[in-house]
Amino acid sequence: DTGVSQDPRHKITKRGQNVTFRCDPISEHNRLYWYRQTLGQGPEFLTYFQNEAQLEKSRLLSDRFSAERPKGSFSTLEIQRTEQGDSAMYLCASSPVGGGVTEAFFGQGTRLTVV
Amino acid sequence: AQTVTQSQPEMSVQEAETVTLSCTYDTSENNYYLFWYKQPPSRQMILVIRQEAYKQQNATENRFSVNFQKAAKSFSLKISDSQLGDTAMYFCAFMKIGNQFYFGTGTSLTVIP
Numbered sequence: 001d002t003g004v005s006q007d008p009r010h011k012i013t014k015r016g017q018n019v020t021f022r023c024d025p026i027s028e029h030n031r032l033y034w035y036r037q038t039l040g041q042g043p044e045f046l047t048y049f050q051n052e053a054q055l056e057k058s059r060l061l062s063d064r065f066s067a068e069r070p071k072g073s074f075s076t077l078e079i080q081r082t083e084q085g086d087s088a089m090y091l092c093a094s095s096p097v098g099g100g101v102t103e104a105f106f107g108q109g110t111r112l113t114v115v
Numbered sequence: 116a117q118t119v120t121q122s123q124p125e126m127s128v129q130e131a132e133t134v135t136l137s138c139t140y141d142t143s144e145n146n147y148y149l150f151w152y153k154q155p156p157s158r159q160m161i162l163v164i165r166q167e168a169y170k171q172q173n174a175t176e177n178r179f180s181v182n183f184q185k186a187a188k189s190f191s192l193k194i195s196d197s198q199l200g201d202t203a204m205y206f207c208a209f210m211k212i213g214n215q216f217y218f219g220t221g222t223s224l225t226v227i228p
Contacts, residue, residue: 033215033216035218040220040221041220041221042119042121042206042218042219042220042221043160043206043216043218044218045215045216045217048215056214056215089158091160093160093216097213102210103150103162103165104162104216105162106152106159106160106161107159108157108158108159109158109159
């Protein structure tokens, strides 16, 4: 399968713990996005990268959140000192750059439950 | 900031019938893209159809078509001959060229057999 891959698919953690999610985009896709989705809502933008450069961060991304894409390939999203309000589906998407319209290809998401 | 509004939280349609999902957006940009994404219960979002703002012709993909009204900032999705597999959440999305995607809150569509 050459789609966007996210790991893990599910994560249950205790409040106050740190968690890290990984996203492997489609090969050669320059853009990588992180979104958060709560039940019954649309995806909310968190941050995106073009290659290894983090171009934009949402105000939703508090100082407890950090994202990296060190070599311009896979990306990690870390949440420190998790809170119950962090419980959500975290979606990763990738897209190529150039050549016209660039749709986003989504992974299946990582569902985080903070207890 | 760009905003996308989907005013129909839930809709239902009889199998084989036609349904239209509404979407409006707000932007000061002249060049942008609009998308409809489908999210089945398995949760992976997939693209249904896209529209470039500079194109006047409405996009179509088999049973799916859009009604793009640029002046009114409206972008509705029409699903013809609805099938059970069309049951899903549908999200309207806006993208300024070279930027992030902005999503609406979604419409939950149920196709009734």
